Amino acid sequence: MVPAPTLEDVAREAGVSRATASRVVRGDAQVAEVKVAAVQKAVRKLGYVPHPAARALATRQSDAIGVLVPEPESRIFSDPFFASAIAGVNRALKDSQKQLLLVMSGPDGVDDRLGRFLQQRHADGLVVMSQHEDPTLVKVLRSSAVPMVFIGRPVGINGVHHVDVDNVTGGRLATQHLIDRGRRRIATITGPADMAASQDRETGWRLALEEAGLDASRRARGTFTLTSGAAAAGELLESWPDIDGIFVASDLMALGAIQVLHARGLRVPDDVAVVGYDDLPLAAEGQVPLTTVTNPVGELAMLAMEMLLALLQGEDRPSKVVLSPELRIRSSS
Amino acid sequence: MVPAPTLEDVAREAGVSRATASRVVRGDAQVAEVKVAAVQKAVRKLGYVPHPAARALATRQSDAIGVLVPEPESRIFSDPFFASAIAGVNRALKDSQKQLLLVMSGPDGVDDRLGRFLQQRHADGLVVMSQHEDPTLVKVLRSSAVPMVFIGRPVGINGVHHVDVDNVTGGRLATQHLIDRGRRRIATITGPADMAASQDRETGWRLALEEAGLDASRRARGTFTLTSGAAAAGELLESWPDIDGIFVASDLMALGAIQVLHARGLRVPDDVAVVGYDDLPLAAEGQVPLTTVTNPVGELAMLAMEMLLALLQGEDRPSKVVLSPELRIRSSS
DNA sequence: TTGAAAGCGCTAACAA
DNA sequence: TTGTTAGCGCTTTCAA
Numbered sequence: 225m226v227p228a229p230t231l232e233d234v235a236r237e238a239g240v241s242r243a244t245a246s247r248v249v250r251g252d253a254q255v256a257e258v259k260v261a262a263v264q265k266a267v268r269k270l271g272y273v274p275h276p277a278a279r280a281l282a283t284r285q286s287d288a289i290g291v292l293v294p295e296p297e298s299r300i301f302s303d304p305f306f307a308s309a310i311a312g313v314n315r316a317l318k319d320s321q322k323q324l325l326l327v328m329s330g331p332d333g334v335d336d337r338l339g340r341f342l343q344q345r346h347a348d349g350l351v352v353m354s355q356h357e358d359p360t361l362v363k364v365l366r367s368s369a370v371p372m373v374f375i376g377r378p379v380g381i382n383g384v385h386h387v388d389v390d391n392v393t394g395g396r397l398a399t400q401h402l403i404d405r406g407r408r409r410i411a412t413i414t415g416p417a418d419m420a421a422s423q424d425r426e427t428g429w430r431l432a433l434e435e436a437g438l439d440a441s442r443r444a445r446g447t448f449t450l451t452s453g454a455a456a457a458g459e460l461l462e463s464w465p466d467i468d469g470i471f472v473a474s475d476l477m478a479l480g481a482i483q484v485l486h487a488r489g490l491r492v493p494d495d496v497a498v499v500g501y502d503d504l505p506l507a508a509e510g511q512v513p514l515t516t517v518t519n520p521v522g523e524l525a526m527l528a529m530e531m532l533l534a535l536l537q538g539e540d541r542p543s544k545v546v547l548s549p550e551l552r553i554r555s556s557s
Numbered sequence: 558m559v560p561a562p563t564l565e566d567v568a569r570e571a572g573v574s575r576a577t578a579s580r581v582v583r584g585d586a587q588v589a590e591v592k593v594a595a596v597q598k599a600v601r602k603l604g605y606v607p608h609p610a611a612r613a614l615a616t617r618q619s620d621a622i623g624v625l626v627p628e629p630e631s632r633i634f635s636d637p638f639f640a641s642a643i644a645g646v647n648r649a650l651k652d653s654q655k656q657l658l659l660v661m662s663g664p665d666g667v668d669d670r671l672g673r674f675l676q677q678r679h680a681d682g683l684v685v686m687s688q689h690e691d692p693t694l695v696k697v698l699r700s701s702a703v704p705m706v707f708i709g710r711p712v713g714i715n716g717v718h719h720v721d722v723d724n725v726t727g728g729r730l731a732t733q734h735l736i737d738r739g740r741r742r743i744a745t746i747t748g749p750a751d752m753a754a755s756q757d758r759e760t761g762w763r764l765a766l767e768e769a770g771l772d773a774s775r776r777a778r779g780t781f782t783l784t785s786g787a788a789a790a791g792e793l794l795e796s797w798p799d800i801d802g803i804f805v806a807s808d809l810m811a812l813g814a815i816q817v818l819h820a821r822g823l824r825v826p827d828d829v830a831v832v833g834y835d836d837l838p839l840a841a842e843g844q845v846p847l848t849t850v851t852n853p854v855g856e857l858a859m860l861a862m863e864m865l866l867a868l869l870q871g872e873d874r875p876s877k878v879v880l881s882p883e884l885r886i887r888s889s890s
Numbered sequence: 891t892t893g894a895a896a897g898c899g900c901t902a903a904c905a906a
Numbered sequence: 907t908t909g910t911t912a913g914c915g916c917t918t919t920c921a922a
Contacts, residue, residue: 278915301640
């Protein structure tokens with residue numbers, strides 16, 4: 225294994241100093257045309273590629289961005305939410321030459337690996353998504369000096385940059401739609417209690433019902449997974465067999481819920497109207513095309529990454545960007 | 558932002574030389590008990606964490622392992638195969654202190670980012686999965702000196718370390734089972750033609766049929782996705798309406814196929830028996846619990862990573878490990 | 891515009 | 907067992 229060529233080699237080959245070679249490689253300002261050409265030629269000839277570790281050491285930057293997803297792999301790779309989010313983040317990174325490091329929590333939750341990761345300055349910045357109200361996480365994040373942008377409203381941390389969609393309005397839109405369709409006994413299946421998105425969507429549901437003078441007690445909790453949606457639907461039907469509409473806080477859970485409704489011989493939307501959330505491609509394709517609320521995760525992720533990159537450039541950015549959700553009416557309601 | 562403490566600081570605090578401090582931090586051999594304690598105390602007091610870039614520069618190692626998945630994000634995050642594989646790889650990495658770098662191809666295929674990645678010695682080793690017969694990829698991989706282990710039979714590269722399951726036997730098991738169930742007009746839905754797993758499973762199907770003196774022409778191609786399975790099933794029924802059994806090369810495709818069968822009023826397994834492949838959790842949970850062939854991807858991935866780690870240690874390992882698949886009989890056949 | 895030289899934080903001979 | 911010292915490959919003053 226021949227040792228890779230170094231900047232020194234390039235400089236020698238081009239007949240210039242290492243400093244000049246470095247300048248050319250980085251595209252840095254004023255270098256005589258002739259020398260630029262000479263260096264570039266040498267780079268090509270030798271197949272030179274800068275050594276990231278050496279560069280990192282000298283610049284005290286890593287040229288990498290961490291994407292923190294405090295969820296176990298099993299969820300990250302099964303929930304389309306993350307596919308969209310990571311794709312969006314990647315898109316924003318496209319022409320920035322930075323590495324993306326995906327930091328997930330192990331099956332046993334957030335361990336000290338994250339803390340080490342941050343301290344080791346593996347990454348110049350951090351995008352945090354799907355944050356839970358985890359005290360350990362909050363502490364680690366708080367005590368870190370690494371610039372970060374959250375996707376979704378941060379819990380337990382104030383004054384931090386974030387991008388979000390208005391989930392309260394989303395929940396309200398969905399619920400109001402059910403009311404407009406003439407439904408009166410409207411339940412909800414929520415996400416995990418410790419996540420901002422869950423809380424806000426539920427709040428939207430409650431507000432819409434209260435304004436209409438309807439009862440807002442029919443509620444079951446899920447965890448944003450398909451099976452949890454099915455389970456929650458079962459609970460709901462157990463406690464309130466009279467339900468005629470459900471606002472489900474995610475499409476995946478809605479799909480699970482519909483399975484259960486069908487299994488009990490209930491028709492959707494005739495007997496029970498269902499509205500999901502997220503507007504996944506899956507939502508439109510299922511047996512019963514799902515009415516749902518848009519959740520522009522990809523766009524959100526892209527915005528977050530752009531914001532982070534700007535922050536790293538030293539630019540001043542508003543600390544909060546909020547997008548508006550829209551209702552997509554299909555046949556499940 | 559206070560500068561992070563360096564080894565120098567630790568050494569000073571502990572009253573030893575930098576070399577000794579380094580030895581203690583690395584757990585390296587003989588250092589007097591007293592000094593070990595002193596250094597450890599200093600480390601704790603200062604909150605010292607080694608700087609990976611500096612270490613990488615000095616050791617000429619990155620302490621990171623690349624996991625190459627030449628697929629677009631959209632697939633990686635929607636196919637449970639990758640969830641299992643990455644989980645397995647992670648498990649093997651658990652107590653090895655190494656970073657995992659996930660290298661995906663962009664939406665437009667394998668670009669030069671991978672080449673750069675390898676040249677930059679971002680990773681000490683590489684685990685390659687889901688390899689296609691992509692000439693660019695093959696060339697890059699071939700010309701790289703980085704130790705690598707493939708998951709699945711490598712295509713276009715010889716003599717490289719890999720772990721695999723016996724997909725020919727898998728296809729044969731599935732097909733033989735259909736034959737044993739009395740089916741005689743047995744079709745297959747294959748995966749992409751340029752992937753070893755597809756080729757091998759199809760071969761198993763063909764061999765089983767030929768041995769039984771049955772016709773092996775009923776075939777349609779999919780791409781391992783649910784929708785492609787549905788489409789392929791449609792094609793099959795179009796061309797051979799008499800089909801009474803289908804061996805589908807992945808559970809996801811099998812699910813899609815069953816949707817189509819149901820849509821056309823065909824009962825599973827009464828009219829058409831279906832056998833999938835992969836034994837995903839999903840397979841057992843669906844409306845029709847799926848007969849399928851186990852595909853211990855997680856285990857495979859773990860083995861691959863262990864093999865790679867051993868290789869990096871300079872250990873000698875057999876260049877090939879093959880696991881055996883098993884049939885799981887459920888109600889779809 | 892260029893080059894010399896001093897680090898960045900760590901490891902690893904080598905010598906003591 | 908310990909410390910001294912010379913790098914690892916790059917960036918970045920500073921002077922010329």
